[in-house]
Amino acid sequence: MTDANLTSWIDVPAGHDFPLANLPFGVFSTADRDARPGMRLGDHVIDLSALHAADLLDGLGLSVDVLSAPVLNPLMKLGKPTTVALRERVQALFASDSAELRDRPDLHVSCLVPAPSVTMHMPVEVGDYTDFYSSEDHARNVGKMFRDPENALLPNWKHMPVGYHGRASSIVVSGTPIRRPMGQTRPNDDQPPVFGPSRLLDFELEMAFVTFDGKPLGERITTAEAEDYIFGLVLFNDWSARDIQKWEYVPLGPFLGKNFGSSISPWIVTLEALDHLRVAGPQQDPKVLDYLKYEGNSHYDVPLEVEIVPEGAASGQIVCRSNFRHMYWNMRQQLAHHTVNGCNLRAGDMMASGTISGPEKGSFGSMLEISWRGTTPVAMPDGSERKFIQDGDSVVMRAPYFGAVTTTVLSAKK
Numbered sequence: 001m002t003d004a005n006l007t008s009w010i011d012v013p014a015g016h017d018f019p020l021a022n023l024p025f026g027v028f029s030t031a032d033r034d035a036r037p038g039m040r041l042g043d044h045v046i047d048l049s050a051l052h053a054a055d056l057l058d059g060l061g062l063s064v065d066v067l068s069a070p071v072l073n074p075l076m077k078l079g080k081p082t083t084v085a086l087r088e089r090v091q092a093l094f095a096s097d098s099a100e101l102r103d104r105p106d107l108h109v110s111c112l113v114p115a116p117s118v119t120m121h122m123p124v125e126v127g128d129y130t131d132f133y134s135s136e137d138h139a140r141n142v143g144k145m146f147r148d149p150e151n152a153l154l155p156n157w158k159h160m161p162v163g164y165h166g167r168a169s170s171i172v173v174s175g176t177p178i179r180r181p182m183g184q185t186r187p188n189d190d191q192p193p194v195f196g197p198s199r200l201l202d203f204e205l206e207m208a209f210v211t212f213d214g215k216p217l218g219e220r221i222t223t224a225e226a227e228d229y230i231f232g233l234v235l236f237n238d239w240s241a242r243d244i245q246k247w248e249y250v251p252l253g254p255f256l257g258k259n260f261g262s263s264i265s266p267w268i269v270t271l272e273a274l275d276h277l278r279v280a281g282p283q284q285d286p287k288v289l290d291y292l293k294y295e296g297n298s299h300y301d302v303p304l305e306v307e308i309v310p311e312g313a314a315s316g317q318i319v320c321r322s323n324f325r326h327m328y329w330n331m332r333q334q335l336a337h338h339t340v341n342g343c344n345l346r347a348g349d350m351m352a353s354g355t356i357s358g359p360e361k362g363s364f365g366s367m368l369e370i371s372w373r374g375t376t377p378v379a380m381p382d383g384s385e386r387k388f389i390q391d392g393d394s395v396v397m398r399a400p401y402f403g404a405v406t407t408t409v410l411s412a413k414k
Helices: 048-053 080-094 105-111 136-146 242-248 272-277 331-339
Strands: 025-030 033-041 044-047 112-114 119-121 129-132 163-165 171-173 182-185 194-197 205-211 230-238 262-264 303-309 317-323 350-352 394-399 403-410
Touching: 033 048, 033 080, 044 048, 044 105, 048 080, 048 105, 080 272, 105 112, 163 331, 182 242, 205 303, 230 394, 230 403, 262 403, 331 350
Parallel strands: 129 350, 171 262
Antiparallel strands: 025 033, 025 119, 033 044, 044 112, 129 163, 182 194, 205 230, 205 350, 230 262, 303 317, 303 394, 394 403
């Protein structure tokens, strides 16, 4: 566990997303440095390869190749004991009472890079991506809209963490635009489908966790073991084309309405950095099967917000304030369920939580819910309204310790 009150000899303003107690991992580059692993501390990025070159990471089993790779996968393949030891060593180097690096100003330029000067990259090469559907409030809202309101949850929902396998290749880092997708829709139920750009483009507020290598094919990971296989988390925007999704959904579920793009925040926050935010989860009723039972606090009190910024505007409208603690199913259960049939994991696999909605309208995690299928538009500061996301809009998701994931929507390419 990390002391949330750790202080550094590097000036980190109070309330900053990236204090010494956090130290998330990412991949950055500059005009004169190729893409490589780094850690974020306040308004600086720590160049791990420079620390290694200065012999400040000895004894951790790290190589030049691992710390100069353009993704974190080689580092994650070394396992959790190595990433934990690396994070603890960097914390020790930058602690306020540590002189080892503080009193070596000749190393500061190589080891510390001003954050405004860096370009952030996809931190991992995502091999496989799974999206869960684990917020009860979100599932109930969708069920009320499209099915019998008295039976909003499908019969299996409270018995297992429902999920589907999505598209890994279209997951992009914050700052990468997303183009409005083209596809088939059926605007009128009594007429044939039409082809064209999605008219009901939506965000989904989610978190996602990144895994280490799992057990061999055919073996399961228990809820008690799950956290040993989770490297950390990112903010996740699961873009959705609701009209394409509605027409294609039966019988096999999400496809073109989902796989055109997902956006993540650039810094992976480790589970160790979030220990002080652990909270109890909800009472699960009916009781889950034995392989889904868990002990201790497996939820996290992480406030979340979503802002829509119209094209050309300096600021926009906050449309959602939610919290990661609202989830019904937690990460331990998701990972245990994912592997209960013997499915194997690989370093860099990504698993998203599903839309995070709370019990009140202000905490709903998608425009589908916020505008209730477009029946209650949201006013923007420029006088316009939003039922769904328009071309030129930027969607910004934020959370303490995570920073932000920002994505601008481009018009469809016809």
